[in-house]
Amino acid sequence: MPRPRVWRSAEGLLTLPALLFYLGVYLYPLARIVGWSLYDRGPTLKFYRAMASDPSLLHALGNTLSISLLSTALCLLLGYPLAYLIATAAPAAGRVLMLLVLVPFWTSILVRSFAWIVILGNHGLVNRALLAAGLIARPVRLLFNMTGVQTGMVHVLLPFMVLPLVAAMRRIDPNVLRIARSLGAVPRRAFLHVFLPLSLPGIAAGGALVFLLAVGFYVTPALLGGPGQITLATMIDMEITNFLDWGMAAMLGVVLMAVAGVLFAAFGALLGPRLVTGAE
Amino acid sequence: MARAALWLFGGLIALFLVAPILVVMVTSLGSSSFMAFPPRDVSLHWYAHFLGSPQWIGPTLLSLRLAASVAVSATLLGTSAAIGLARGSFRGRAALEMFLISPMVVPVVVLALGLYFLFSGAHLLDHPLALWLGHTLLATPVALVLVRAGLRSTDRSLERAARSLGAGFWRTLRHVTLPAIRESVAAAAVFSFLVSFDEVVVAIFVGGPATTTLPKRMWESVRFETDPTLLAIATLLTLLAVAVLLLGAWLRPGRQT
Amino acid sequence: MQRRDLLKAGGAAALAAPFLHVRPARADKGQLVVVSWGGVYDEALTALVVPEFSKRTGWSVKFDAPPETAKVKAMVLSGNIGWDVVMTDIPAVLALVKDNLLEPIDYGAVDRAKLDRIPKELQQPYALGQRIYSFNIVYNTEQLPEAKHPRNWAEVWDDKAFPGGRTFNFQGGIEPQLEVALLADGVPLDKLYPLDVERAWKMYDRLRPMVSKWYTSHAQAIQLLAAGEASVGCTIGPRGITARRSGAPIGVEYNGGKLASDNWCLVKGVRNKAMAMEFVNTALEPKLQAEIARRVPYGPSNGGAFDFLSAAEARDLNTSPENIKEQFWQNVVWWSTPGPDGKSPRVAQAERFAKWMLAG
Numbered sequence: 054m055p056r057p058r059v060w061r062s063a064e065g066l067l068t069l070p071a072l073l074f075y076l077g078v079y080l081y082p083l084a085r086i087v088g089w090s091l092y093d094r095g096p097t098l099k100f101y102r103a104m105a106s107d108p109s110l111l112h113a114l115g116n117t118l119s120i121s122l123l124s125t126a127l128c129l130l131l132g133y134p135l136a137y138l139i140a141t142a143a144p145a146a147g148r149v150l151m152l153l154v155l156v157p158f159w160t161s162i163l164v165r166s167f168a169w170i171v172i173l174g175n176h177g178l179v180n181r182a183l184l185a186a187g188l189i190a191r192p193v194r195l196l197f198n199m200t201g202v203q204t205g206m207v208h209v210l211l212p213f214m215v216l217p218l219v220a221a222m223r224r225i226d227p228n229v230l231r232i233a234r235s236l237g238a239v240p241r242r243a244f245l246h247v248f249l250p251l252s253l254p255g256i257a258a259g260g261a262l263v264f265l266l267a268v269g270f271y272v273t274p275a276l277l278g279g280p281g282q283i284t285l286a287t288m289i290d291m292e293i294t295n296f297l298d299w300g301m302a303a304m305l306g307v308v309l310m311a312v313a314g315v316l317f318a319a320f321g322a323l324l325g326p327r328l329v330t331g332a333e
Numbered sequence: 334m335a336r337a338a339l340w341l342f343g344g345l346i347a348l349f350l351v352a353p354i355l356v357v358m359v360t361s362l363g364s365s366s367f368m369a370f371p372p373r374d375v376s377l378h379w380y381a382h383f384l385g386s387p388q389w390i391g392p393t394l395l396s397l398r399l400a401a402s403v404a405v406s407a408t409l410l411g412t413s414a415a416i417g418l419a420r421g422s423f424r425g426r427a428a429l430e431m432f433l434i435s436p437m438v439v440p441v442v443v444l445a446l447g448l449y450f451l452f453s454g455a456h457l458l459d460h461p462l463a464l465w466l467g468h469t470l471l472a473t474p475v476a477l478v479l480v481r482a483g484l485r486s487t488d489r490s491l492e493r494a495a496r497s498l499g500a501g502f503w504r505t506l507r508h509v510t511l512p513a514i515r516e517s518v519a520a521a522a523v524f525s526f527l528v529s530f531d532e533v534v535v536a537i538f539v540g541g542p543a544t545t546t547l548p549k550r551m552w553e554s555v556r557f558e559t560d561p562t563l564l565a566i567a568t569l570l571t572l573l574a575v576a577v578l579l580l581g582a583w584l585r586p587g588r589q590t
Numbered sequence: 591m592q593r594r595d596l597l598k599a600g601g602a603a604a605l606a607a608p609f610l611h612v613r614p615a616r617a618d619k620g621q622l623v624v625v626s627w628g629g630v631y632d633e634a635l636t637a638l639v640v641p642e643f644s645k646r647t648g649w650s651v652k653f654d655a656p657p658e659t660a661k662v663k664a665m666v667l668s669g670n671i672g673w674d675v676v677m678t679d680i681p682a683v684l685a686l687v688k689d690n691l692l693e694p695i696d697y698g699a700v701d702r703a704k705l706d707r708i709p710k711e712l713q714q715p716y717a718l719g720q721r722i723y724s725f726n727i728v729y730n731t732e733q734l735p736e737a738k739h740p741r742n743w744a745e746v747w748d749d750k751a752f753p754g755g756r757t758f759n760f761q762g763g764i765e766p767q768l769e770v771a772l773l774a775d776g777v778p779l780d781k782l783y784p785l786d787v788e789r790a791w792k793m794y795d796r797l798r799p800m801v802s803k804w805y806t807s808h809a810q811a812i813q814l815l816a817a818g819e820a821s822v823g824c825t826i827g828p829r830g831i832t833a834r835r836s837g838a839p840i841g842v843e844y845n846g847g848k849l850a851s852d853n854w855c856l857v858k859g860v861r862n863k864a865m866a867m868e869f870v871n872t873a874l875e876p877k878l879q880a881e882i883a884r885r886v887p888y889g890p891s892n893g894g895a896f897d898f899l900s901a902a903e904a905r906d907l908n909t910s911p912e913n914i915k916e917q918f919w920q921n922v923v924w925w926s927t928p929g930p931d932g933k934s935p936r937v938a939q940a941e942r943f944a945k946w947m948l949a950g
Contacts, residue, residue, distance in 0.1 A: 063502045064416065064417055064420035064421040064422075064502075065417055065420075065421025065422065065423045065426075066417065066421070067413045067414065067416045067417030067420075067421065068413070068414045068417030068418060068421065068429060068433075069417070070409070070410055070413050070414070071410040071411070071413060071414035071417075071433055071473060071477070072414075072429070072433075074410055074469070074470075074473070075432070075433065075470070078448075078451065078466050078467070078469075078470050079436060079470055081447070081450070081451045082444055082446075082447025082448050082450070082451055083439070083447065085446075085447045085450055085451075086439065086443055086444070086446075086447050109944060109945040109948045109949070112948045112949075113948060131346055134339060134342050134343070135342070135343055135346050137339070138339055138340065138342075138343045145582075148578075148582055150343060150347065152575060152578055152579070153347045153350050153351060154350060155523070155574065155578075156350055156351055156354055156571055156574075156575070157350055157353065157354070158527045158530075158531065158574075159354075159567060159570035159571040159573075159574050160353060160354055160357055160567040160570075160571065161531075161548065161551050161563055161566070161567060162531075163551060163552075163555050163559065163563060163809075164357055164559075164563045164564055164567050165353050165357075166810070166813075167357075167360075167368055167559060167813055168352075168353035168354070168356040168357050168360075169353060170813060170814070170817050170819060171356045171360075171370045171817070172352055172353065172356060174817055174818075174819050175755075175802075175818070175819055176817060176818045176819070177817075196803075196819070197802065197803040208349065208350065208353070211346075211350070212524075213475075213524070216479065216520040216523075216524070217478075217479055217482045217483075217517070217520070219516075220479075220482065220483050220486065220516045220517045220520060221482060221483075221485075221486040223516065224483075224486040224487060224513075225486075240335075251486075254482050254485035254486045255482055255486065257482065257485075258478050258479060258481065258482025258485075259482075261434075261478055262475065262478050262479070265434070265437040265438055265474075266437065266475075268438055269437065269438065269440060269441060271440075271441075271442075275761070275806045276806060276810065279803070279804070280760075280804065280947045280948070280950045281950075283762070283944075283947060283948055285440075286440055286442075287761070287762040287944075288762050288944065289440045289442060289443060289762075290442055290761075290762050290763070291761070291762030291763030291940070291944060292762075292763075293442055293443070293446065293660045294442075294658060294659050294660050294763065295659075295681065295682075295685060295762070295763025295764065295940060296685065296763060296937060296940075297659060297660065297663050297685050297686075297688070297689050299446065299660075299663075302440075302442070302443055302446075303443055305440070305443075306439055306440045306443040306444075309438060309439075309440060310435060310438050310439055313438040314431060314435070314438070317431070317434075318431075365836050365837045366836040367816070367833050367836035367837055367838040368813070369816070369837070369838070373837070442660075446660060446664060449661070449664045449668070450664065450667075450668055453664070453668040453670045454668070458670065458672060459672065537656065537658055537661070538658070538660075538661055538664070541654055541672060542623065542652045542653060542654040545654075552628075552656065553627070553628025553629060553632075553655040553656060554628060554629050555629075555807070555809045559809045559812070559813060560629070
């Protein structure tokens with residue numbers, strides 16, 4: 054569709070404030086980080102070679118990605134129906150649900166991990182209730198494994214999925230669904246072919262946010278996970294504070310950025326480039 | 334029927350979301366310096382301790398002020414960039430978007446080190462401005478992604494109609510585009526606030542004795558032992574947030590969507 | 591959502607932003623910046639050591655936390671030394687010394703009488719011990735009652751006789767408790783060093799299935815033990831004492847404990863070394879150390895402190911004459927001497943620990 058020329062350029066200029074801010078605050082640290090990863094008394098690729106030759110680092114990277122992907126999937130699975138409920142409920146009920154979604158944020162992770170031990174521990178409330186009800190004979194391990202990590206992560210990441218979804222769903226004209234049904238579509242078909250596609254921008258944004266945030270999570274996997282949930286962030290922390298080896302840490306950071314970037318792009322391609330890179 | 338199942342599901346999720354804070358609230362009523370659930374007695378000891386000590390109140394106020402400032406700056410930058418990316422057409426737009434989102438995936442401890450050297454050169458270490466800039470950098474990508482999603486869901490024909498009726502660029506932006514994405518902008522502000530309010534690593538590296546934020550103060554206190562003051566703080570903040578949001582809804586009855 | 595309120599709040603915040611006003615990054619004269627782990631120990635230093643130091647010198651003290659090693663390195667590299675005195679543990683000291691980021695301790699500035707009462711292990715070229723922590727057998731008294739608790743490391747490794755999960759420390763970059771593993775395998779206390787590393791790792795292999803959680807912070811260890819998620823573990827004894835005093839079902843066994851120290855260090859290029867040393871000298875005052883130990887049950891480094899403590903007060907402290915006999919000092923020389931590949935055991939064992947954990 055033809056558009057006036059001025060319209061185009063003026064809109065594009067709105068990226069400038071952020072761009073200038075990034076040039077001032079972000080570019081220099083980023084350059085330092087890339088520099089550390091390539092320099093050790095002279096230019097070197099030894100840090101990147103160390104990554105390729107160390108299976109434990111690749112292992113940690115794999116843990117980071119699988120934890121993040123699983124969190125994203127779980128947040129979508131739990132968040133979509135919840136968002137639907139919020140978007141379609143009476144305003145007051147929707148508001149209460151929205152409020153509940155934002156509740157976890159005000160509690161420090163340090164305190165939350167204590168609460169999870171109380172709730173999910175071997176002697177915790179859930180296990181005691183299940184034992185009392187006779188549903189299990191021995192406590193079920195709900196913490197210090199992937200279950201614990203996902204519980205802790207989904208708990209705080211859910212809002213990042215729900216809010217974009219609600220925003221997208223509220224913009225869907227209820228008449229569209231009504232028309233679809235009046236034209237003979239059964240509710241399920243109307244949902245799958247009309248509602249779901251229209252909510253895709255919310256899924257894309259929520260998915261991207263949750264995944265990218267999950268990649269950076271450090272404290273939750275360490276506090277609530279087991280040896281199978283050691284993440285790359287743990288290894289980066291080890292290099293930075295315990296070994297003071299910033300070259301290794303910076304390299305791991307650059308690798309993590311690259312991998313997340315590739316996944317982000319692939320995710321975009323999967324959902325249609327329109328949604329992530331934004332050619333409308 | 335399906336609706337009932339949906340509400341049951343919603344109820345379970347709600348329980349999952351609030352369960353930890355309920356445990357925290359109950360535990361916070363004990364007086365022992367050791368956190369035990371259920372508490373052995375009922376007292377407001379830790380609330381008094383929090384409200385009575387400048388070492389806690391100072392960082393809390395700094396964090397609230399900082400987070401509010403970050404909510405403004407990150408929302409402005411993120412919203413403006415999101416509109417520019419969604420509505421502008423120029424070369425390298427996809428690459429620019431990736432660049433603007435990328436601070437989210439730089440491991441924060443590495444980024445914090447980089448920021449240390451930036452602010453060291455600018456003589457801003459242990460200055461609130463450094464924390465503001467650093468947290469804005471962490472929050473802007475979040476705001477950007479949220480608003481960007483909102484823009485994708487809006488109908489552009491209204492904007493075009495406004496333009497064709499002779500409304501200028503700014504008028505269209507103010508009266509058509511922004512009202513259409515206000516929910517996303519509000520979400521961006523909320524999350525920008527929270528990103529800053531929960532952040533500890535940048536606060537440790539570029540902050541100092543004059544700029545101790547609440548998360549940094551909490552981190553210090555648990556190095557030694559888990560301080561029940563944290564329970565009182567979590568309870569108070571949650572109640573405060575709920576009160577603010579409910580009050581907002583109360584003062585503005587009527588239309589919601 | 592409540593957008594208008596958010597906008598209003600935003601407007602208020604924009605108005606508030608300028609109040610994030612300029613403050614000097616630090617006072618240049620007359621103020622020392624001391625960095626430690628924060629919490630109640632800092633409160634004790636503030637209440638006890640600072641007034642004495644200020645009385646002697648007229649200088650004031652500002653505290654900061656935590657003593658992040660990477661930040662020390664960043665300070666030295668950028669030439670922007672914001673910290674003067676740093677209190678930290680030996681692994682951190684070794685990392686800092688390796689990169690030449692610390693100033694040597696000026697032992698001439700510390701009173702002779704104090705040094706005579708401080709164990710030689712704590713008088714390192716770049717670090718002078720202040721507060722003694724120890725890795726001890728800490729247990730849940732509901733699952734393992736006082737009368738029948740593990741009294742040595744071999745019993746910690748025996749989950750038939752002493753049932754329940756175990757909890758040991760793991761974080762990226764920390765070394766495993768090799769000494770403790772060797773004690774569990776029957777090596778006598780005085781024959782530990784040089785450590786038989788392979789033998790210790792075999793004991794870690796045996797330990798692995800018993801561990802219910804590799805804790806990441808010592809505060810978490812106490813939470814796990816108090817909640818019964820583990821019945822016994824290896825963590826900081828003084829923290830166990832603190833928890834027990836506030837009513838947690840926690841017991842501490844000092845036998846076989848590994849004594850280690852948090853130490854005073856000076857950041858390379860410290861602006862006023864004499865004043866920094868005077869602060870250290872004040873903090874080593876036996877009477878002050880005794881008073882601190884009354885508030886926070888970590889062992890005082892200065893043995894003279896026990897002249898001011900009653901037998902009852904001394905009983906809980908890991909460096910009391912009674913308790914210190916059953917424990918051993920971590921051998922800093924062994925941990926820091928580089929091997930054939932140039933890596934010290936501290937680094938090599940920490941790397942191996944992370945790999946071992948990831949492979950598990």
